[in-house]
Amino acid sequence: MWIFSCIFTLAIVFLLRRYFDPKKRILSRIPGPKGIPFLGNALQIDPINIHRDLLSLKETYGEIFKLDFAGDQVVVLNSHAAIYEALVTKSKEYAGRVTDTFRTKYADAHQSIFFRDFDNEFVKIKKYLRSAVKMYDDNSEKVVHRSNAEIQCCMNKFSVYNEQPFDPNKDIYKTLVNIITELLASNRFEDDDSELNDIIEYQRGFSEALSAGVGEELDMFPWLRYFGNQTFKKMQFSVTMRNRIIGGWVEEHKKSFNRDTIRDLIDALLRAREDGDATFSDFRIIILVDDMLGAGILTTQVVVSAFLQLMILHPEIQTRLQHEVDSVVGASRAPSIEDRDAMPVLQANIHEILRYVSHIPIAVPHKTTTDTSVGGYDIPKSTQIWINLFALHHDENIFDEPWSYKPERWLDDSDQLVSIEERNKTFPFGAGRRVCAAEQFARTRVFLFLANILQRFTIVQPEDAEPSSADPRDYTLGLVLNPGQFTIKAIPR
Ligand code: HEM
Secondary structure (H helix, E strand, O other), X not given: OHHHHHHHHHHHHHHHHHHOOOXXXXXXHOOOOOOEOOOEOOOOOOHHHHHHHHHHHHXXXXXXXXXXXXXXXXXXXXXHHHHHHHHHHOHHHHOEEOXXXXXXXXOOHXXXXXXXXXXXXXXXXXXXXXXXXXXXXXXXXXXXXXXXXXXXXXXHXXXXXXXXXXXXXXXXXXXXXXXXXXXXXXXXXXXXXXXXHHHHHHHHXXXXXXXXXXXXXXXXXXHHHHHOOHHHXXXXXXXXXXXXXXXXXXXXXXXXXXXXXXXXXXXXXXHHHHOOOOOOOHHHHHHHHHHHHHHHHHHHHHHHHHHHHHHHHOHHHXXXXXXXXXXXXOOOOOXXXXXXXXXXXXXXXXXXXXXXXXXXXXXXXXXXXXXXXXXXXXXXXXXXXXXXXXXXXXXXXXXXXXXXXXXXXXXOOOOOEOOHHHHOOOOOOOOHHHOOOOHHHHHHHHHHHHHHXXXXXXXXXXXXXXXXXXXXXXXXXXXXXXXXOOOEEEEEO
16 A cells, blocks of 8 residues: 555655746746646647647647646747747757657667757767768669669569559568668568568557657656556567667677778768777667668658558649659669659659658657747747647648648749749758758658659559548657558559
């Protein structure tokens, strides 16, 4: 009995401390929905529908509002002006991350690039990572060659379905794993390789354990891990697998490392260590490689999946895109990155998918690194900030008919891409100090994937399946917005 009294008392003390946080007074000028004592707005936001709930709160409370999660204050920025001020004008002041939760610490995510707070070490690691990723950018033969080879394998799998309905997501996912592991660790896997399945399982474990709305109870009451908490079990499994699998790759690389022949990201980080940078311990390399692996799969999978759904719903757009691919690439060679400039319609579609779906709806939560302000409101140091890209990308003051898929909005009267200033009204990769570490690489892979699909197939709806919704308000939020399962038919051209 006494153990429950202790737990109860600790929980009350914990909640009281949060309730009387002095940050609340400074943030009191910012509007926001009234919550209930101690829990605040925690029960008013449905974690898997955060993107929808925040949209309706924006209607009532405007461009900047605040939420209270059991005493934790979160400021939500919804307009272009507020987001630009935070991400671009005051980039450094908004570059922090929330690192002190039990789950981030247990997964060592506070050592990663994604969840690491902003400090000198972060700046150094991100610089290294971005220059290593540059090896994979547009001008790299390797990325185009490897991506095309893997995507061609995926297209061959689509052919094997022989015009019958199938769920394309598994094949897309495995293709993306192979492209990224090739570039991180010079590895690729056959479909039946048990290590591939282990990677898929442990990545799923992390996404389920770190997704919106899952496991917050573990952050508030870490002792729940001793009582069979399911989120904790998933994290335990994923941490063990990550350390075993990526740790094995690092060991292999150390045996064959040659500083004059950098094969992949692991080699690049080993060389940085050999050059005297102690930051890159074996364990840090494991965490960073895992970061890029995690970031590099789901994000891109959702874009390719959404494209397939949208092509089913907009056959006229698919026909136009196929004409463009036929006239620029033809049927006898693989698409290359040099084709991109001559394909404004495909580029406009990619831009529109990233806007319309906004599959990373509130970016990765930021935190202020100092006392600052936004939109005229004072914001104290260490306040959590949500960058509501979903609201920005569907703002009807900026985008005509924001809930319609209209790639033509990114084309001018001569069917050329609109200016970069126009395109910069969206922030699908974020901006400033915490901008995506691999934007060019991500864009290259998406371009090649979509161009290959268009070249080889016409995507249609299976007659006997219910058409799935491609409206992102119907998607649910995990680590990213997810369209859920759907089937397609791929008709060879
Ligand atoms: C279409 C694909 C992708 C989209 C739309 C995307 C978008 C984003 C967004 C919105 C953020 C958060 C920015 C913020 O917090 O303000 C981010 C961060 C990040 N992304 Fe991407 N991303 C994509 C693909 C990738 C890929 C392929 C990789 C790696 C191979 C990657 C690596 C990262 C990393 C490491 C961060 C953390 C950066 C930091 O915290 O400083 N992303 N990405």
